[in-house]
Amino acid sequence: MKKTASIALLLAMTLGFVACNEKPAKQAEVTPTQKLVNQYAEVELTTDISILSENEKQMLPILMDVADIMEELFWMDAVGNKADFLAKLTDPAAIEYSKINYGPWDRLNNNEAFLSGFEAKPKGANFYPADMTQEEFDAIDNEMKTDWYTKIQRDENGELKVVPYHVAYQEQLKKASKLLIQASELAEDAGLKNYLELRADALLTDNYLASDLAWMDMKNNTIDFVVGPIETYEDALYGYKASHSGQILVKDKVWSEKLSKFASLLPRLQEGLPVPAEYKAEKANANADMNVYDEIYSAGDCNAGSKNIAINLPNDPRVHAQKGSRKLQLKNVMKAKFDKILVPISDLLMDESQRKNITFDAFFENVMFHEVAHGLGIKYTLKDQESVRKVLKDTYTSIEEGKADILGLYMITQMAEWGELDADKLMDNYVTFMAGIFRSVRFGASSAHGKANMIRFYFFEEQGAFTRNAETGTYKVNFEKMKAAMNELGKQILIIQGDGNYEAAKQMIADRGFIREDLQKDLDRVNNAGIPKDIVYKQGVTVLGL
Numbered sequence: 001m002k003k004t005a006s007i008a009l010l011l012a013m014t015l016g017f018v019a020c021n022e023k024p025a026k027q028a029e030v031t032p033t034q035k036l037v038n039q040y041a042e043v044e045l046t047t048d049i050s051i052l053s054e055n056e057k058q059m060l061p062i063l064m065d066v067a068d069i070m071e072e073l074f075w076m077d078a079v080g081n082k083a084d085f086l087a088k089l090t091d092p093a094a095i096e097y098s099k100i101n102y103g104p105w106d107r108l109n110n111n112e113a114f115l116s117g118f119e120a121k122p123k124g125a126n127f128y129p130a131d132m133t134q135e136e137f138d139a140i141d142n143e144m145k146t147d148w149y150t151k152i153q154r155d156e157n158g159e160l161k162v163v164p165y166h167v168a169y170q171e172q173l174k175k176a177s178k179l180l181i182q183a184s185e186l187a188e189d190a191g192l193k194n195y196l197e198l199r200a201d202a203l204l205t206d207n208y209l210a211s212d213l214a215w216m217d218m219k220n221n222t223i224d225f226v227v228g229p230i231e232t233y234e235d236a237l238y239g240y241k242a243s244h245s246g247q248i249l250v251k252d253k254v255w256s257e258k259l260s261k262f263a264s265l266l267p268r269l270q271e272g273l274p275v276p277a278e279y280k281a282e283k284a285n286a287n288a289d290m291n292v293y294d295e296i297y298s299a300g301d302c303n304a305g306s307k308n309i310a311i312n313l314p315n316d317p318r319v320h321a322q323k324g325s326r327k328l329q330l331k332n333v334m335k336a337k338f339d340k341i342l343v344p345i346s347d348l349l350m351d352e353s354q355r356k357n358i359t360f361d362a363f364f365e366n367v368m369f370h371e372v373a374h375g376l377g378i379k380y381t382l383k384d385q386e387s388v389r390k391v392l393k394d395t396y397t398s399i400e401e402g403k404a405d406i407l408g409l410y411m412i413t414q415m416a417e418w419g420e421l422d423a424d425k426l427m428d429n430y431v432t433f434m435a436g437i438f439r440s441v442r443f444g445a446s447s448a449h450g451k452a453n454m455i456r457f458y459f460f461e462e463q464g465a466f467t468r469n470a471e472t473g474t475y476k477v478n479f480e481k482m483k484a485a486m487n488e489l490g491k492q493i494l495i496i497q498g499d500g501n502y503e504a505a506k507q508m509i510a511d512r513g514f515i516r517e518d519l520q521k522d523l524d525r526v527n528n529a530g531i532p533k534d535i536v537y538k539q540g541v542t543v544l545g546l
Contacts, residue, residue: 033093036114040100041532043336045539047250047294049546055186056223060248060296061541062183063225067246067299069176070227073169074244074300077234078125079103089115100305100536107305108442108533123394124237128152129160136160137238146390148242149206149229165229166206173203180227191218199227212314216289216323224249224293224328226311231301232389232397233448239394243301247311252331255292259329259368263290265420266324269411270376274487279498284376289326290368295333297539306447306534309334312371312404317379317387327371329364336535337439338363344531346435349522351469351476357431365412365421366433373407374400381500388497395505398513402452403493409433409486431477434466441515442523442533451513458512459489473522 030038049057075082079102089095094115101107104115111121122130128137132152137145142162144150149165166173180200187193195218198211208228218224226249229242270284302308311328319325338360346358378388389396409429416423437460440453460466463485466475496504515523527533 031091031093033091033097033114036106037093037096037100039108039533040536041336041340041534042538043333043340043535044543045294045296045298045332045537046543046545047296047332049250049544052222052250053188055188057546059183059186059223060544060546062179062186063223063227063246063248064297064540066176066179066183066225066227067248067297069172069179070244070246070301071299071303073172074304075102076126076169077241077243077301078304080126102304107447122237125234125241127235127241128237129154132160146238146240147206148232148240149208151241164206166204176227177201177203183225189218189221192221192223196225199225203228208314209316209318212316212319213323215314216319216326219289222251222253224251226302226313226328230313230315232315234301234304236394239389239392239396242315245301245303246297246299247295247302248297249293249295249328249330252292252294255329255331256290259290259292262372262415262420265415266372266375269414272414273376273407273494274410274491275494275498278382279378279494282377282379284324289324290329290372291326292329292331295330296544298537303537306449307333307337307537309337310367310371312374315389317389320375320379325375327368327374329368329371331364333535334364334367335360340532340535342432342435342439344529345438345526348526348529348531349438349473349475350431350435351472351474354427354431354476357428358435359425359428359432362425362428362432363436366408366429366436369408369411370404371408373404373411376407376411377403377494378497382498384500386500388500391500392497392502392505395502395509397448398451398455398509399493399496399505401448402455403490403497405452405456406486406490406493410490413483413486427477427479430479430482434460434475434477434482438523438526441519442526451509454514455508455512456489457519458516460485463488473525 072082075085079085085103086095086098089098097114098104103121104113104118105111105121106114113119113121124132129152137152137160140152140160140162144162144164145152151163151165151168152160153163153168155161177200180196180203184193184196184200187196191214195211195214198214202208202211226245226247228244230245232239232242234243235241266284270280270282273280298307309330311330312325314325342363343358346355350358380386381388381391392399412421412429413426415421416426437453437457440449441457460482463481464478465482465485466477468475492508496508
């Protein structure tokens with residue numbers, strides 16, 4: 001036996017399995033910046049390209065080129081020239097994390113600087129001069145200063161001036177416009193062709209209404225392209241300026257057909273909102289599109305930090321009044337986040353008896369009806385008929401996202417009670433909704449979605465919508481109390497919006513829009529368990545197999 005053992009040991013040493021008289025090699029220590037990069041789980045953006053025609057396959061690289069221009073412009077929106085910024089960095093992890101965050105500020109950590117030598121992120125990002133005062137902005141005698149598609153810059157005399165995007169980014173937008181025309185020539189769907197042509201013109205004029213309306217009219221296209229200056233989240237100073245973004249999507253027509261019936265219920269849902277009649281007098285458009293997609297390319301604003309899993313557009317209230325909005329569910333992204341993030345968080349933080357209620361169907365519905373709920377409630381203030389977005393300024397995005405979250409759950413509850421959804425599975429929606437809060441608050445206070453989730457968490461806590469077991473550190477949903485809290489919070493938000501009450505919005509965020517110590521300890525448990533905070537994309541023609 002000893003001889004056999006010796007031969008085995010000698011063989012192992014010869015093959016390199018055992019190093020005699022050597023200590024195991026010490027693994028290289030992971031740097032703090034690399035640990036930040038590791039918060040993101042890599043996901044390949046793919047779809048079944050066999051459903052695409054040859055023309056559509058040829059179109060995709062062109063659309064990617066346009067999206068890459070939006071990527072360049074979003075760097076300009078957020079911090080400045082991408083190449084100049086990255087050229088100053090040598091650490092590969094610092095470069096990688098800067099690319100994820102589009103600058104030196106960590107979007108998952110309240111925009112704290114993760115690179116030395118940088119101060120706090122300017123609230124106005126790069127849309128305004130960093131040294132601009134509110135008095136200076138107020139003194140600008142140009143009504144375009146609050147326009148979504150303008151920047152504020154200083155002229156040669158140091159005076160503030162309003163510069164339209166199509167002037168500030170003339171070279172890049174001309175190139176993008178030509179590429180969109182090129183792509184339109186390959187479009188076989190008339191609606192997509194019309195949209196791409198109109199969007200090409202909009203990039204050169206900053207007049208996006210016609211292309212937004214054309215986007216709403218597209219019904220039969222397989223490829224979709226959300227491109228241009230879209231959301232205003234990056235402008236944390238006033239919430240006025242739209243950021244450049246590009247997302248290429250491929251429609252899942254089977255899943256999309258399943259969702260189409262819910263659009264007709266919007267007027268009835270609007271009428272039933274838990275607020276006085278005057279706060280639900282606006283009509284909800286029953287023609288809103290709800291479709292399911294695989295995302296195959298993401299660039300610019302939509303790719304910064306935490307990744308979106310659904311889209312509700314356009315943002316223009318004139319489009320809402322005429323045609324409503326479209327709700328796009330990104331199924332492949334949603335499934336990746338559910339599997340890699342939500343399920344592991346639930347196994348750690350949700351009561352064991354309710355973990356069976358964490359389902360992808362519930363997660364999918366919660367996200368879907370969040371987007372639908374953007375179309376409910378108030379778009380213009382009751383007293384002055386001003387845009388709620390404009391009146392609530394920097395608080396708008398957090399309050400609006402909070403509205404959509406809570407009214408989405410309200411809609412699911414109503415439809416389950418009407419028999420349109422399975423009432424027996426309603427508890428799945430509530431428990432999955434609660435678990436989803438833990439996923440989203442990790443985005444931090446710099447994120448509108450993060451603030452909205454913090455507000456809701458503490459409101460639910462105050463109302464007894466859940467209990468926390470101090471011994472196990474797990475949370476358990478109380479269905480009836482969560483339902484009551486849902487209605488009350490929805491009511492408060494809708495009244496703030498209808499009144500255009502900026503001070504009340506600020507107070508709601510100040511009271512609850514931050515992570516307190518006890519919640520932070522639970523989130524630290526999640527972080528220490530190595531559960532990713534979000535995902536980062538591997539994408540492009542090679543990944544798609546084109």
